[in-house]
Each structure stands twice: as C-alpha cells, then as structure tokens.
Amino acid sequence: MSTAVASVRTNATNLRRMLPNWAWGLVFLALALLYPYILDVLIAEPDDLLDASISTLGYIIMALGLNIVVGFAGLLDLGYVAFYAIGAFVIGWLGSQQFPDVSNGKGIHILTPTTSAFGSDIPGIHINFFFVIFIAAAFTAIWGVILGAPTLRLRGDYLAIVTLAFGEIVPRIFENATSGIFGIGHTDFSNGRQGITPIDKINFPWSDTPFKYPLELKPVYYVGLAMVLLVIFFNRRLRDSRMGRAWIAVREDEVAAAAMGVNLVRTKLWAYALGAALGGFSGVFLATYTNTVNVDQFEFGFSVFILSMVIIGGMGNIWGVILGAIALSMMNRYGLKQLNGVPEKFGLDFDVTSINFGIFGFFLLAMMVLRPEGFIPSGRRKLELHESEIDESDHIGTESDHQLYEVRSE
Amino acid sequence: MSDQAASNGAAILEATNVSKVFGGLVAVNDVSFTVPQKGIVSLIGPNGAGKTTFFNCMTGLYRPTTGRVIFAGRDITAKRPDIVTRAGVARTFQNIKLFRTMTAIENVQVGMHSRLRSRLTGMVLHTPFNRREEKDAHEKSRELLRFVGLKRHNELAMNLPYGDQRRLEIARALASDPQLLLLDEPTAGMNPQESEELRKLMETLRSERGISVLLIEHDMKVVMNVSDRITVLDHGEKIAEGSPQEVRTNPRVVEAYLGSQA
DSSP states (O other), X not given: OHHHHHHHHHHHHHHHHXXXXXXXXXXXXXXXXXXXXXXXXXXXXXXXXXXXXXXXXXXXXXXXXXXXXXXXXXXXXXXXXXXXXXXXXXXXXXXXXXXXXXXXGTOXXXXXXXXXXXXXXXXXXXXXXXXXXXXXXXXXHHHHHHHHGXXXXXXXXXXXXXXXXXXXXXXXXXXXXXXXXXXXXXXXXSOTTTOBOOBOXXXXXXXXXXXOTTTOOHHHHHHHHHHHHHHHHHHHHHHTSHHHHHHHHHHHOHHHHHHTTOOHHHHHHHHHHHHHHHXXXXXXXXXXXXXXXXXGGOOHHHHHXXXXXXXXHOTTOHHHHHXXXXXXXXXXXXXXHHTXXXXXXXXXXXXXXXXXXXXXXXXXXXXXHHOTTOSSOOHHHHHHHXXXXXXXXXXXXXXXXXXXXXXXXX | OHHHHHHTSSEEEEEEEEEEEETTEEXXXXXXXXXETTOEEEEXXXXXXXXXXXXXXXXXXXXXXXXXXXXXXXXOTTOOHHHHHXXXXXXXXXXXXXXXXXXXXXXXXXXXXXXXXXXXXXHHHTOHHHHHHHHHHHHHHHHHHHHHTOOOTTSBGGGSOHHHHHHHHHHHXXXXXXXXXXXXXXXXXXXXXXXXXXXXXXXXXXXXXXXXXXXXXXXXXXXXXXXXXXXXXETTEEEEEEOHHHHHHOHHHHHHHHOTTO
16 A cells, blocks of 8 residues: 555656646646636536636635635634635625615716616626725735734634634624624615625726626636636745745744744734635635625635645645645535436435535545645645654654653653 | 943843742742843753743743843833844743754744845735845855854754754844844753854854853853853842852852752
C-alpha cells in the first residue's frame, strides 16, 4: 500500500518536474480558458456541467477567502457563511428592485440598463456588477472586522463556537429585516423568507446588454474565471508578504510573534477582513448567477462545506484549496446527480443528492485517515501534522518530556 | 533611583519597584533595577527566583502588579509586547520559541516585522517601495544569520540543531534593531565552546552595534566573564547587586545558592 502511494507520488513529482512552474501555470490557464469549448467538443449536452463549473468558480473564491483565515492565520472560522450572506445582500440591495421607491420610482442606474426590454422604467437601485463586487468586498471586510473583533482573545474550540454563532445570527438578522434593520426604520431589506429575486444580470460597464445566463453560459463563466484569477493573484501576493509571514508566525506561536513586534490584534483582524472580503466578492457573483438572495442559502452546512474544501485540498496551500473546492463543489453540483439512478438498481428508494452531506462526511473521514494534510498540502502544515512522528527520533524534545512525566507519576 | 542612574551614566532601562503577584504568590517583589547604556548586566538567582517573570514584566508579556519600567526615557510599563519591541527591546526565550515550520531566514524576517513599512496595496501590487524593502529585508536577514554564525539559512527552524536554534533566536531578536537585548538563558544546552562563542558575540554586539544586553544565565563562567554588573534575585527579591567580584563574595548570595549551612 505505502509503496504504491510512494510510486504514485514519485510519478507525480516527475511529471511536475517536466515543466517549470510558470509553464504549468500557463497550461492550467489555457485549459481553464478553453474549458467551455472543450466541453462543447466532448459532450453533447455540456450546459449542466458548465453550470456546475460556474458555481464552482464562486466556491473557489470562497474557499480561498476562508483559507486566509483558517489556513494562513490559523483562526478556525465556522461562520464563514455570514460573509456570503452579507455579500449576496449587497447585490440584493444594489442590483434588484428591492427598493422600488427610490428617486420617485424611476430608480437609480449606474452603468446599467435604465429601461426594460419592453421600454418601461426599471425601479430600484441598479449599480453595475463590476462596481458592486468591490463595494460588497469592502462592506464585508468591515463586517469581518466587526465580527472578528470580539473573538480575538479566543482560541481553538471557543473561537469555533463563537464564529459558528455569528454564522447563524447574520442570516437570522436578514430574515427579520422586513421592517427596518436592527429596529431602525421601516424599509424592507430582505423580503423575509421569500428572498430577493430577480437579481440584475451582469453587464459590462460599456454595454447596455446584460448577459443572458442561464441560456448562454460562456460569458458568465469567463467573468467568474477572471474573478478567480484576480483572487489567486491577490492570495499569492499576500502569502509572500510581510503580512503573510506575520499570519504564519501568529499561527505558530502567538507569544513569540507578539514579542517579535507583530501586532496580534491588527494581524488577526486583517485576516478576518480579507477573508470576509473574498466571501462577499464571491457572494455577489453567486447571487446574480443563481438570480436570488434567499436566507435558506445561508445555512451552517455551507460554512462546513467551504471549510471541508479547505481541509481536503490542503490547508494553507492555494493550489490545494482550489483543487479541494473543485472536487467537492463539482461532486455536489454535478457528480452526485449522475449517481441518482444507482440506488434503484439495488432495490433502494432514495435520492443520492439528498444524502450528499453523508457522502461528504465519509469522504472527509477517509481523507483524515489516509491523508490528513489534504490533496496538496502546504509544506508547513504537513510538518505540523507529522511533527509527532519526527519528534520520536528527536531526543532533545522527548527526553525532557519523559522526565517530566516520571517526576509527576512518582 | 536617580542616584543609581546618575552613577551609571544614562540608563537605557530603568525598572522601579516592580512587583508581580500571581494570586497569593509573590513572584517578583519590589525589584528596582537599571541597565546602563551599552552595558551588559546579568540577572542570576536560583531556580524559581522570579528572573523570567521579571523579564516578562519588562517585555510586556506580563503586566507588573506595581512599579514602572522606563526604557530610553519612555514609559513602557504594561505596554503590549509588540509596542515594547518597536520601542527597541528585543528578547529571546528560555524554552526556545521559534516559528518551527518557517525557515531560518523567514524567522528573522518576522523579527523585522515592526521595522517594515509596506502597506496592503504595496504588498499586493509590489510597488517599487515594497520590492526594495523586501529585498533589503532579505539581505539584512542573511547578514544577521551570518553574524550569529548560522549557515543553513533555508533550513526549517525545527530541523536545526539545538545550539543553532539558540543562535537563530538571537538573530531574530536582533532583526528588530533593538537598543536592548534580553537573553533568557542563552547558553542552556550549549557546550563550553559554544558558550564562549556566545560570550564573544555579546561583546561584539556591545562594541560594534552599541546594544545593551540583559542576561539571565546559570553558567557562572559566562556570567562572571561578560557582566559589568550582576543583580541577584532570590524568592522574588533582590538580595545583592554589584560587580562580579562583589557578588561572588556576598554572603547572602552564597547562602541563596548553597543554603545557610554552607
């Protein structure tokens, strides 16, 4: 077993060494760019797969955002869905007919079509998607700081519980914001459980024609891909910066990091803010793509789903996290559907998609047993997870520990 | 307090009546203490005498129960550790606290954190300022590692031999351009030759870089050779202070170390 794994690994390493890293980057970029056309050639009905792929792009951004918080800074966040919700509601407010009364029913339009296909005015606030993504990122970053600040003194389990609670609270606030928010005013911010729909389609700032998804998927795929590339660039630069080093230092040893001049509060809040910003960034995209902002989307399961992507892919490693996001999201959105007929063949009557969390749970468990560091681990994380094995041969560490125990047991 | 400071020229660090109480335990009791400019001062005492607690009070890891700490004319009492470091006090730890999964050079770069000025936009866009700063930081880290005599710059901290880990801690502390360096048992686990190298290093720090050193140490050979002055703590209280000669012959010090029957 282990030799088989080892030979696979050396083969993979050999394959990787065939080309330099930047060349591999280009290969993957080319594949991503040609992907919709490759599907056209290979599959008769590619729309299902492309549809799943577009959602996956949104999930990749979310996973990369959570990776900043969990993977880099080591802060276990179980409430990431809060930032998806906030981002989605930002486009719900700035890109739908949720506020029909603004400017006397004529609406506010910033680089979006002002009249509908039938020539009538479109009421409500409509700001171009490409502005809204950045507005939402900034807005969620602020909320990342607000929600992160009370948790700064907490570690481990306690931090997880509090963030989990925030993940529950935020959607409930939106759900109840049908007559003012936080008890202020009487505006309906969310339509309660019905949610906000429809959401504006993406349109380029220089054009008045919105994209035609779900009928035409390629343009929205490329917008999503561009967003993912931007986020990858952003993450890589952060990882190799002064801030990235500070995050890892804080994760490794808070006391030492503080004594070396790292401001713990600021460093952690930046992690929360930037992680949250990416959640909002992606939330806007997913909201316009699914055409609805509904509190039912913002469940605890979603936070766990994104966290699973980060863990399965390899915490702290950008490429690993992307792979984890692709694997889980594609399985969820596409793979499981393909298995829908299978239980019937065995005389069982249930839907495979309805037990998706059971399947993910099993998958996660298997990963934790077989490869706890994820598909593509970050070098550091792998070391952390296997540190005990290394320590066994390291006499300095263990000898003193043994002595300690002996003294105590006598 | 003022006489003491005057007799030593300008004091870089001045701790006045510092106490630290944990519940009912008085770990440090009313200790006053100065480190002169460019001085090497040692803090000795039996195990549990409160030396490390006193260190922690001065570097912001503990908030002193009473007392004040003045560094270079600035009150740093109970300031956050990162502010103390930025003010110019760097330290090492008795139980080595390196960032284990970072390389030696990355460890030193973290030590430089408080001296780097890049902002988020600079880090993401790689502005010329950021590039220059990162390049300088890299160069300076290499130089510091060479200075402390560490050759394996790209080795992970956890894989370094013990003596090298101690050296790396010193390099990391020096990266923040301190005026005062606090070393907590730096020669623990070193062989006599390594201890001697460290002693030379401390003297170089003082003569070439003008850095004052405050040392906690059990190796009396190092302490007696390197210190201008020695302060002795026992049960959280200062029991003696003076030149190595004076301390060596002080009956209370002998008693603290050897017991009253000796």
